[in-house]
Amino acid sequence: MSSAATLEEPPRPVRFGIMGCASIARKLARAMLLVAPTADVAAVASRSGDKARLFAADNGLPAGTRLYGSYEALLDDPDIDAIYLPLPTSLHLKWATAAAARGKHLLLEKPAALCAADLDLILAACESSGVQFMDCTMWMHHPRTAKMRQLVAHQGTIGDVRVINSIVSFPSDEDFFQNNIRIKPDLDALGALGDLGWYCIRAMLWAVDYELPKNVIALRHPVKNQAGVLLACGASLYWDDGKVATFHCSYLTNLTMDMTVVGTNGTIHVTDLLIPYDEKYGPFSLDSKTDVNELATGWVPHPSKHVVTTDLPQEALMVQEFCRLVQNIREPGGKPEGKWPAISRKTQIVVDAVKTSIDNGCESVDVAS
């Protein structure tokens, strides 16, 4: 008896075009190479062909990578399935909608947009073209995040989440303050709030399974540069049922990437949320149903230290997940996964509310929905 072997073809690679040679794009190019052949760095575009060439050479891209001296040329390439877009935030609306209109799936750097209204236009363009949207909040794709999600969802372990704190900062030098696009009013007008506060807000939403807060109040005395772009700020967030969260983000203090989640039954501490200390290990600490001993001279039990290992770094897992969703769409009846645009939109809505509170003298601002 012979069996007719059906040789299943591997899924067709997702052919990426990298639109813009920002330094973060180097990390993503590496991530795409790590998940080849699922992902294929098919093309790179910059405002000049020389920059694209340099980027390809510096990042070990394959010889066949097509190099474009304009973003339009990249979008004209019919053999590009998806655009990775790390351009300054003020350019997201134009180029993200243009990419979606050409039927390109969209992997968009954070902050997704300057405001929720802009993001809605981008998301509408993606929906209209049936392309996948995902923002590049890389830590979401680390298996540590999935592990912590299980713990937070388990009533006996964490219970009801009541208090969240997140602090995200990185120190900046004179060159950053003079030249970095992330604090230029015409390029990244949200400054630290869009760049770093995005992570804090995502962390807080993540911890409550994306239930939007009812209102936010910015911390007083946000710090701005001379152009009025935020260098440091924070806020408190309030939910209907009494949950409260606070965050602070800053370009003015030492590298810090904290998320602390306190529930009725347990507490989670992470101190390298955005970028694990080492890309292969994701540590966090868990206290659950902790008490003090009889004379209150020690804890019972001590916190447990967890380390979630991963062979692929979180940004490669992100690319892999994005490719999986794109490949799903290719199947008969396949549709974009709506979870990622929904999470991006909620994050942007809260960023908007914090910005409005800052602009209104740190008054309470209701969160739109």
Add this chain to the structure above:
Amino acid sequence: MSSAATLEEPPRPVRFGIMGCASIARKLARAMLLVAPTADVAAVASRSGDKARLFAADNGLPAGTRLYGSYEALLDDPDIDAIYLPLPTSLHLKWATAAAARGKHLLLEKPAALCAADLDLILAACESSGVQFMDCTMWMHHPRTAKMRQLVAHQGTIGDVRVINSIVSFPSDEDFFQNNIRIKPDLDALGALGDLGWYCIRAMLWAVDYELPKNVIALRHPVKNQAGVLLACGASLYWDDGKVATFHCSYLTNLTMDMTVVGTNGTIHVTDLLIPYDEKYGPFSLDSKTDVNELATGWVPHPSKHVVTTDLPQEALMVQEFCRLVQNIREPGGKPEGKWPAISRKTQIVVDAVKTSIDNGCESVDVAS
């Protein structure tokens, strides 16, 4: 050749009277026994002689410990040098001033008083009698705290402290909510703010070397019990130079004892600030001049984990330090150490401001000085 040996007498013990048999007094009785003969548990007073007897038996106090069925009787004992006072906060003013008026040194449980005005009367009574005052914020006396002080004071390590967060909570059961004095309006009207917020506020003041904030704003939606006593609350604190701190304290969430200090050059994380996980070890983590690697796929350097060991638990070190100060006063020209009452007063002033903000609908409140 013979030498005339001068046999230096050991300092005369500090003879403590324990005024009230609260459960925290058990921890302090043990601490006093641990630093014998410097400290001597000379007497215990309760509202009934039976309770005092039971306390002495349960805690292994020496057979000669004098047992009193009233606080007055304890104060009448001329052979008592110092009073340890763990009574409910509403009784602090009466009994602390009475003890000071009888010339007894005062080791006072926290919160020191219901308000700064009360504390000022207590401190004035101590000053007038020339007795030592110290509140029982035990973690101040752990060698870990001294080690972290060095790091915070070292400009190159932490730099300017800019952001502080502290979360302190412990979970409570039905018995606590029904019966515990810490949430009875006539006994401990400050509730979680006085009990746990005291630690948060002390931590934040400690981190900035006791510079008072300019103003505070309570977090919205503090939780109170039916009697109006705070079960959970928080605030943001603001300093003139832009430093900002946030805290949250609660009886409604899992055991949590966090202090995070973020400076321009470094970050300190402690997660067992009030009560070390194990009384012999004080862990904390330090990041200093941290950066990410070239592709931002890891940290350089990784945080350093520190553990400060101690043979004596922090509460015994506190008693030891208190005894040292009392013994100093016995020396010719000896005077009380003013540092401890000053720190207590600043803590109480900030507690007052947060309470006022809560009472005023979470408006901004200037911190008195």
